[in-house]
Amino acid sequence: MKLYNLKDNSEQVSFAQAVKQGLGKQQGLFFPQDLPEFSREEIDHLLKLDFVTRSGCILSAFIGDEIPPEQLATRIKNAFTFPAPVTNVENDVATLELFHGPTLAFKDFGGRFMAQILAQVAGEQPVTILTATSGDTGAAVAHAFYGLNNVQVVILYPQGKISPLQEKLFCTLGGNIHTVAIDGDFDDCQALVKQAFDDQELKQALYLNSANSINISRLLAQICYYFEAVAQLPEDQREQLVISVPSGNFGDLTAGLLAKSMGLPVKRFIAATNVNDTVPRYLEDGKWLPHQTVATLSNAMDVSQPNNWPRIEELFHRKSWPLSELGYGVVNDDVTKETIKELAKHGYISEPHAAVAYRVLRDQLQEGEYGLFLGTAHPAKFKESVEQILGEELPLPKALAERADLELLSHYLPADFAKLRAFLMERAPKSL
Ligand SMILES: *Cc1c(COP(=O)(O)O)cnc(C)c1O
Numbered sequence: 001m002k003l004y005n006l007k008d009n010s011e012q013v014s015f016a017q018a019v020k021q022g023l024g025k026q027q028g029l030f031f032p033q034d035l036p037e038f039s040r041e042e043i044d045h046l047l048k049l050d051f052v053t054r055s056g057c058i059l060s061a062f063i064g065d066e067i068p069p070e071q072l073a074t075r076i077k078n079a080f081t082f083p084a085p086v087t088n089v090e091n092d093v094a095t096l097e098l099f100h101g102p103t104l105a106f107k108d109f110g111g112r113f114m115a116q117i118l119a120q121v122a123g124e125q126p127v128t129i130l131t132a133t134s135g136d137t138g139a140a141v142a143h144a145f146y147g148l149n150n151v152q153v154v155i156l157y158p159q160g161k162i163s164p165l166q167e168k169l170f171c172t173l174g175g176n177i178h179t180v181a182i183d184g185d186f187d188d189c190q191a192l193v194k195q196a197f198d199d200q201e202l203k204q205a206l207y208l209n210s211a212n213s214i215n216i217s218r219l220l221a222q223i224c225y226y227f228e229a230v231a232q233l234p235e236d237q238r239e240q241l242v243i244s245v246p247s248g249n250f251g252d253l254t255a256g257l258l259a260k261s262m263g264l265p266v267k268r269f270i271a272a273t274n275v276n277d278t279v280p281r282y283l284e285d286g287k288w289l290p291h292q293t294v295a296t297l298s299n300a301m302d303v304s305q306p307n308n309w310p311r312i313e314e315l316f317h318r319k320s321w322p323l324s325e326l327g328y329g330v331v332n333d334d335v336t337k338e339t340i341k342e343l344a345k346h347g348y349i350s351e352p353h354a355a356v357a358y359r360v361l362r363d364q365l366q367e368g369e370y371g372l373f374l375g376t377a378h379p380a381k382f383k384e385s386v387e388q389i390l391g392e393e394l395p396l397p398k399a400l401a402e403r404a405d406l407e408l409l410s411h412y413l414p415a416d417f418a419k420l421r422a423f424l425m426e427r428a429p430k431s432l
Helices: 015-021 040-048 051-066 069-079 107-122 136-145 164-170 186-198 200-206 216-232 235-240 251-261 278-285 309-319 333-345 352-364 379-390 417-425
Strands: 002-005 012-014 030-032 086-090 093-097 127-132 151-158 177-183 208-210 241-246 268-273 327-330 370-375 411-414
Touching: 012 015, 015 051, 015 107, 015 216, 030 309, 040 051, 040 216, 051 069, 051 216, 069 107, 093 216, 093 352, 107 127, 107 136, 107 151, 107 216, 127 136, 127 186, 127 200, 136 151, 136 164, 136 177, 151 186, 164 379, 177 186, 186 200, 186 208, 186 417, 200 208, 200 417, 216 241, 216 251, 235 241, 241 251, 241 352, 251 268, 251 309, 268 278, 268 352, 278 327, 327 352, 333 352, 333 379, 352 370, 352 379, 411 417
Parallel strands: 093 370, 127 151, 127 208, 151 177, 177 411, 241 268, 241 370, 268 327
Antiparallel strands: 002 012, 002 030, 086 093
16 A cells, blocks of 8 residues: 655655654655445445454555455454444434444554554564544553553544543553643644654654554554445445534545545535634634634544645545535534434433434435444443533443542643653653
């Protein structure tokens, strides 16, 4: 597999390099040179396979012979150990539940696949994963790498801006997992990570690697569950499918669009955001004007400079799709709360991120269409807000209950690169 840097097309790398490097020069994103496509017959065949087998076909179409198919199959089997069920919500609307993994959010798919691929391609070299999280990436990455040899993980997150249970889930592991609460917002954390990757000395001392949604392996993994969703739908709904994706950094939507580019039948996609609405405003008037990030109920989407957007633009360009085909909508916290109540009336307990996606889908779905919104997190992950909105208690799933009483092991730093740099240098592998 060949990939090129979107900021400097002359930088071309293999899949293994792209996974190890994360970002290219000038913090450019890697994008696949070849965009594999399946015929209609091949798609129909794929949709009959089980999730893990089908995912092997999808991923090897991109990765090619860089990883032998049998080894890739084993990696996928190790990563995708939990299902992605489609659950009916209304006659014409269903949700794809992506939260049945160990950290109860869709980021388990990408995080676990990436950990498997790094283990495959890294060899003997000890690496440091440095990543910023608005909540769920951190948990997924921490759990995916916890206890793996030769890998340490440093996770930055905005102090006080993720849910207390979310924090418990990944800041209580210890061992090779170091968590750092930053006095700032997610964009500050993301900026610190970018600065670290620009610092050549630091990068080499620690063999820095990023694991947030910019890593191409995470995106590729996420393509697989869009196929899984369509496989579960009745055949007569497939042609009329509209998928609404709750979006923050826009990795999930990028993966969905890549699935469509491979031939998966999806009529259109909708980018649903909270009031951090840089992309919807851009789609409205063509102006890219990020505002200050605002804290919302759907905090994993509190991103005003979505990192993956250039990949979406590139894909539309490569496929000659007009950007106007992409649906969009913005949902504020009040409407999010009302929507969680509305979903509960339909007998479905949801959480703020999925509710944002459902709201925009419901408002824009047309007669004869069939809507699917992504359920990106388990409602219990946002227990405090969901319980308050619904006025009822939610049981804690086991993965959370086990960690709820453990002590937080996080370090605390200001949003200051010099401080972070010193913290990292102290943790450079001694043998180097
Ligand atoms: C990360 C996350 C999102 C946003 O996904 P992106 O790929 O960053 O757009 C939505 N919902 C939840 C629960 C998340 O954790």
